[in-house]
Each structure stands twice: as structure tokens, then as C-alpha cells.
Amino acid sequence: MPENTPRPPQHHPWETGWTDTSRAPGTRRLWLAGGLALATVVGCATSIAVMDRGADRTAQATDAPSPSDPVNDPGLISFGSPSPTDAPSPSGGKNGKGDKADEDDKDGEDDAGGDAPQTAGTPTPDSPAGSEPSTPPVPHPSSAAHPKPTVAWRSVRSTNFPYRYWQVDGGLVKLAQANSASERRNATFKLVKGLADGACYSFATADGSYLRHRAFVLRSERDDGSALFEKDATFCPRATSVSGAVRLESVNFPGRFLRHQHFRLRLDPFRADAGYRADSTFRLVDGVA
Numbered sequence: 001m002p003e004n005t006p007r008p009p010q011h012h013p014w015e016t017g018w019t020d021t022s023r024a025p026g027t028r029r030l031w032l033a034g035g036l037a038l039a040t041v042v043g044c045a046t047s048i049a050v051m052d053r054g055a056d057r058t059a060q061a062t063d064a065p066s067p068s069d070p071v072n073d074p075g076l077i078s079f080g081s082p083s084p085t086d087a088p089s090p091s092g093g094k095n096g097k098g099d100k101a102d103e104d105d106k107d108g109e110d111d112a113g114g115d116a117p118q119t120a121g122t123p124t125p126d127s128p129a130g131s132e133p134s135t136p137p138v139p140h141p142s143s144a145a146h147p148k149p150t151v152a153w154r155s156v157r158s159t160n161f162p163y164r165y166w167q168v169d170g171g172l173v174k175l176a177q178a179n180s181a182s183e184r185r186n187a188t189f190k191l192v193k194g195l196a197d198g199a200c201y202s203f204a205t206a207d208g209s210y211l212r213h214r215a216f217v218l219r220s221e222r223d224d225g226s227a228l229f230e231k232d233a234t235f236c237p238r239a240t241s242v243s244g245a246v247r248l249e250s251v252n253f254p255g256r257f258l259r260h261q262h263f264r265l266r267l268d269p270f271r272a273d274a275g276y277r278a279d280s281t282f283r284l285v286d287g288v289a
Contacts, residue, residue: 153287154191156203158260159245160278165288166211166265173211173218173265178288188289195223195230197251202233206289213250218258218265228252245281258282 155178156166164175165187178187185206194200195210203211209220212233223229231252238247238257248258256267259280270276 152191153188153289154284155187155189155286155288157283157285158279159242159281159283161260164263166282168205168211168220171219171221173220175260175263175265181289184288188287191284194234194236194251196227196234197236200234200236200251201248202235213253213258213267216256216267218267240277240281242281245283247280248282 158164158175161175163177165178166173166189167176167178167183167187169176169186176183176187178184188206189211190204190206192202192204195202205211205220209222210229210233211218212221212229213219214221214232221229223233232250234251235248235258236251238249240247250256250258250267253267256269257280258265259268259276260266261268261279268276268280270280
């Protein structure tokens with residue numbers, strides 16, 4: 001009976017030199033290499049998927065509105081978000097900012113600028129209507145505080161002789177009381193726009209004549225249609241230190257003003273003395289006729 005030689009253990013072939021001839025050479029190595037390659041591919045795919053998912057989450061977090069966004073926060077009421085009915089239109093207000101922006105802009109303008117500071121020598125509304133000049137005034141200063149030269153019946157009263165008025169007497173103009181009906185009629189004139197300058201005055205009488213200076217004496221004459229007559233009959237009001245009173249300057253002789261002298265009206269150059277100032281200051285009052 002033959003002896004059976006025991007088969008060496010197969011799990012330690014390197015110890016005995018036994019080789020399993022039932023497998024192709026290198027099969028174990030191929031399986032190990034394939035498993036390693038598969039594990040590498042799976043690991044790379046997993047890493048790529050994780051990275052893509054992280055990028056998507058980052059993009060979603062960037063695009064998502066903040067929790068304080070009143071439009072996408074239905075559970076909260078924000079006092080800063082206007083209601084649909086009160087929301088300003090995109091074109092409302094300045095630069096499309098709405099009424100609130102307009103108010104802010106106006107406040108900014110007031111704070112930044114406000115009223116411009118007055119420079120030295122610039123007249124202000126709070127200053128007197130005009131102080132007495134020490135030199136002859138310029139030909140055409142502003143006279144906005146005085147009556148507009150619209151058509152109206154007026155009498156011209158002296159400030160230093162308040163009971164005397166301009167009055168036509170024998171073709172000349174004198175300063176006299178207006179007691180009788182004829183005196184009151186002769187002391188009442190139609191105040192119209194200046195014949196030579198619409199910003200100034202001309203004085204027409206009831207019979208259609210005009211007061212004009214000739215030889216520097218004020219008189220009543222008919223309009224001859226000449227440019228000289230229109231200039232002689234035009235007088236511009238100038239401010240004085242007396243409230244409500246004016247000084248009347250000739251339009252064609254700047255620096256000469258109507259004044260009474262011995263109760264006669266004439267055109268004299270300006271002087272800074274008190275007597276001239278008083279004699280050349282008049283009030284335009286309602287007609288006495």
C-alpha cells in the first residue's frame with residue numbers, strides 16, 4: 001500500500017517552495033492592483049462630488065438674501081420698508097429718490113448754504129430804504145419801494161410844508177395850499193409811466209398837458225411830440241431817509257432834482273445841506289380834487 005505523501009500547506013508557499021499551479025502567475029498582484037485603482041477612482045469621484053457640493057452651497061449662500069432683507073422676510077415687519085401704497089415711484093423726487101430724498105436734499109441745501117452771507121456794502125432788505133447821500137446819487141438806483149408808475153390821480157405834498165401841494169398857477173408850478181375846488185383841481189395830476197422812461201414818472205394835468213422843466217423851471221405845457229419834451233417831462237423817484245417820501249430826479253439831467261424855492265418848483269443840482277434835502281423831498285398822496 002503506497003504511502004501518501006502529505007501535501008504541504010498552501011498558505012505558506014514561500015516556506016516550502018510549493019507553488020499552486022491551478023492559478024495563473026501574478027493573479028494576486030493583478031487583483032491588488034485592480035483594487036487599488038478602483039479605490040483611487042472612487043476616492044477621486046468622491047472628492048470631486050464633495051467639492052462641487054461645497055461650491056454650490058457657497059453660491060447659494062452668496063445669492064441668498066440677507067435675513068434683514070424686508071422683501072424676503074415674510075415673518076417680520078420692518079419699519080424701514082414702505083407699504084405698497086406709500087412707496088414713491090421710481091421717477092418721484094430728485095434723482096428718483098422720492099419725497100423723503102427731496103426733504104433730505106432741501107435740508108442739506110439749507111445746512112450747506114442757507115442764506116448767502118451778505119458782503120460788505122451790499123444792501124439788505126432790513127436796511128433803511130435809503131440813507132441821505134453825501135454826494136449826488138447815481139442816475140438810476142433801484143426804486144422798487146416806491147409806487148409803480150401806473151395811471152392814477154395823485155397830489156404831491158411837501159414834507160417840510162405838509163399843508164402845501166404842487167399846484168399849477170399861470171402855467172408854472174408852485175407850492176400852495178389847496179383850499180378851493182379850483183385849487184384842489186390844479187393840485188391833482190394823473191401819474192403815468194414816464195414818457196421817456198417807463199420805470200419813471202410823468203405828471204399829466206386834467207386838461208391833457210404835462211409838467212416839464214424848461215430853463216430848469218417846472219411848468220405845465222402841451223406835449224409837442226418831441227424827444228426833448230418827453231425827457232423834460234420824465235422824473236425818476238429816488239429813495240430818501242423820510243419814510244414814504246421820494247426825491248424826483250430829471251431823466252435828462254442826472255443829479256438835478258425837483259425842489260421848491262420860495263414856493264416855486266425848479267430843477268437844481270443836488271446838495272448835501274439839510275435845507276436842500278427838505279425842500280426836495282415830497283410825498284405822493286391821493287388826489288385832493
